[in-house]
Amino acid sequence: MNCNVPTDIVFSFTGFSTRGGQTDTHHDGWGIAFFEGAGVRHFVDHEAAVSSPVADLIKRWPIKSKNVIAHIRKATQGRVALENCHPFVRELWGRYWVFAHNGDLKDFFPQLEGPFRPVGSTDSERAFCYLLQELGRRFGSTQPGLPALRDALRELSNHIAGFGTFNMMLSDGSALFVHCSTSLYYIVRQHPFATAKLADEDLSVDFSEVTTPKDRVAVIVTAPLTCNEHWTPFAQGELQVFVDGAPLPA
Amino acid sequence: MNCNVPTDIVFSFTGFSTRGGQTDTHHDGWGIAFFEGAGVRHFVDHEAAVSSPVADLIKRWPIKSKNVIAHIRKATQGRVALENCHPFVRELWGRYWVFAHNGDLKDFFPQLEGPFRPVGSTDSERAFCYLLQELGRRFGSTQPGLPALRDALRELSNHIAGFGTFNMMLSDGSALFVHCSTSLYYIVRQHPFATAKLADEDLSVDFSEVTTPKDRVAVIVTAPLTCNEHWTPFAQGELQVFVDGAPLPA
Numbered sequence: 001m002n003c004n005v006p007t008d009i010v011f012s013f014t015g016f017s018t019r020g021g022q023t024d025t026h027h028d029g030w031g032i033a034f035f036e037g038a039g040v041r042h043f044v045d046h047e048a049a050v051s052s053p054v055a056d057l058i059k060r061w062p063i064k065s066k067n068v069i070a071h072i073r074k075a076t077q078g079r080v081a082l083e084n085c086h087p088f089v090r091e092l093w094g095r096y097w098v099f100a101h102n103g104d105l106k107d108f109f110p111q112l113e114g115p116f117r118p119v120g121s122t123d124s125e126r127a128f129c130y131l132l133q134e135l136g137r138r139f140g141s142t143q144p145g146l147p148a149l150r151d152a153l154r155e156l157s158n159h160i161a162g163f164g165t166f167n168m169m170l171s172d173g174s175a176l177f178v179h180c181s182t183s184l185y186y187i188v189r190q191h192p193f194a195t196a197k198l199a200d201e202d203l204s205v206d207f208s209e210v211t212t213p214k215d216r217v218a219v220i221v222t223a224p225l226t227c228n229e230h231w232t233p234f235a236q237g238e239l240q241v242f243v244d245g246a247p248l249p250a
Numbered sequence: 251m252n253c254n255v256p257t258d259i260v261f262s263f264t265g266f267s268t269r270g271g272q273t274d275t276h277h278d279g280w281g282i283a284f285f286e287g288a289g290v291r292h293f294v295d296h297e298a299a300v301s302s303p304v305a306d307l308i309k310r311w312p313i314k315s316k317n318v319i320a321h322i323r324k325a326t327q328g329r330v331a332l333e334n335c336h337p338f339v340r341e342l343w344g345r346y347w348v349f350a351h352n353g354d355l356k357d358f359f360p361q362l363e364g365p366f367r368p369v370g371s372t373d374s375e376r377a378f379c380y381l382l383q384e385l386g387r388r389f390g391s392t393q394p395g396l397p398a399l400r401d402a403l404r405e406l407s408n409h410i411a412g413f414g415t416f417n418m419m420l421s422d423g424s425a426l427f428v429h430c431s432t433s434l435y436y437i438v439r440q441h442p443f444a445t446a447k448l449a450d451e452d453l454s455v456d457f458s459e460v461t462t463p464k465d466r467v468a469v470i471v472t473a474p475l476t477c478n479e480h481w482t483p484f485a486q487g488e489l490q491v492f493v494d495g496a497p498l499p500a
Contacts, residue, residue, distance in 0.1 A: 039334075039335070041332065082287060083290075119288050119345060
């Protein structure tokens with residue numbers, strides 16, 4: 001989720017976490033990270049989201065954030081363990097970066113000899129370390145502007161996607177970078193707001209009651225969360241940047 | 251807390267978190283990190299621990315860990331914000347490192363041009379980044395053995411303590427490094443276990459009922475948590491390493 005004002009994710013997370021072991025088979029752990037200014041609240045658990053006490057807390061506690069990344073895991077590489085749960089967090093350029101991956105990379109073992117080394121044993125964390133290592137190499141000690149960052153991430157993501165499925169999300173708390181390898185959708189909710197109905201649970205929310213006309217919220221997912229809204233599919237190989245609740249113009 | 255078997259910290263955290271705004275003035279945020287294997291559960295909040303929904307969860311949820319670092323904050327440098335809450339987490343040598351600091355460092359602005367840059371604005375995070383940067387410089391890409399690491403951390407901590415108070419804890423999930431600048435105490439609980447009574451709340455626990463004879467748990471604190479046990483004070487300038495619930499022999 002990427003927004004122009006701090007927004008809670010209780011509605012979307014309720015539908016999403018149901019897929020972690022109940023309406024879907026992603027039951028090998030889960031995680032969520034909320035940016036709050038430069039800080040991050042990071043929750044991971046190797047239990048299924050549907051039965052996790054932390055997931056229960058998050059469903060009841062409206063943490064407000066402009067950038068949130070959540071993930072439910074189906075283990076492909078790396079055992080079911082806390083260190084293998086997404087999202088992953090690292091620091092680069094004095095900012096925290098949060099990353100989650102959907103997919104499976106075959107034989108992806110990049111040289112990681114710099115400051116970013118995987119702690120767990122997933123292809124996903126290797127890809128994250130590789131992205132940050134290469135960004136550091138290209139841009140040195142100072143974070144570049146968004147267009148340069150987008151171009152670099154597009155090129156690096158295309159390279160990684162050569163090893164397998166690489167649907168990914170990455171954020172530094174100011175922008176949300178999304179790469180689609182096979183399947184991702186997004187929606188931008190803005191004035192006039194309507195009622196949305198979850199696909200996975202019997203729950204609706206009238207967003208006009210909980211928003212102001214200036215609010216704008218983009219939600220990006222692997223499969224649409226609601227059954228009565230139009231979700232836009234990404235093209236295969238597309239990399240998009242979301243800022244203040246909308247895709248950045250090309 | 252450092253233990254030889256995964257142990258929950260519910261009892262200690264109950265007394266500890268009461269100091270975060272109720273029996274003490276450390277009300278500018280709090281945090282706790284639990285190692286679970288190589289992974290870390292990291293909770294931070296800029297609200298007072300005594301009224302935080304996450305602190306409430308942790309008081310009720312017996313997360314078991316061999317290494318836990320918790321912190322309640324009284325802001326000296328850096329505003330009350332999530333990115334300034336301890337403990338801080340960074341990765342070095344493919345392991346997560348967790349750090350918390352009690353004290354105040356004056357004019358401590360080391361050159362941090364390498365891979366560890368502060369996200370927030372505290373003296374504490376600068377000290378943490380400095381420690382990891384210098385460890386990386388000394389030992390290169392491979393983590394050294396405990397004695398070498400202890401010697402290096404002793405020297406680096408003494409240097410930092412030249413700028414002010416530097417009571418700190420640091421862990422990579424296998425050992426807990428503790429430096430005392432002004433005030434720290436520890437206790438090793440082992441067989442035969444007895445009953446302990448919290449100093450800050452009317453709560454006791456008979457550890458013999460919740461342990462096995464092989465269990466050993468070291469708890470290190472800035473001020474003793476219980477009123478009926480003997481806590482050993484650290485010497486000023488002392489750096490100690492705890493492994494499997496006991497101090498490492500010199």
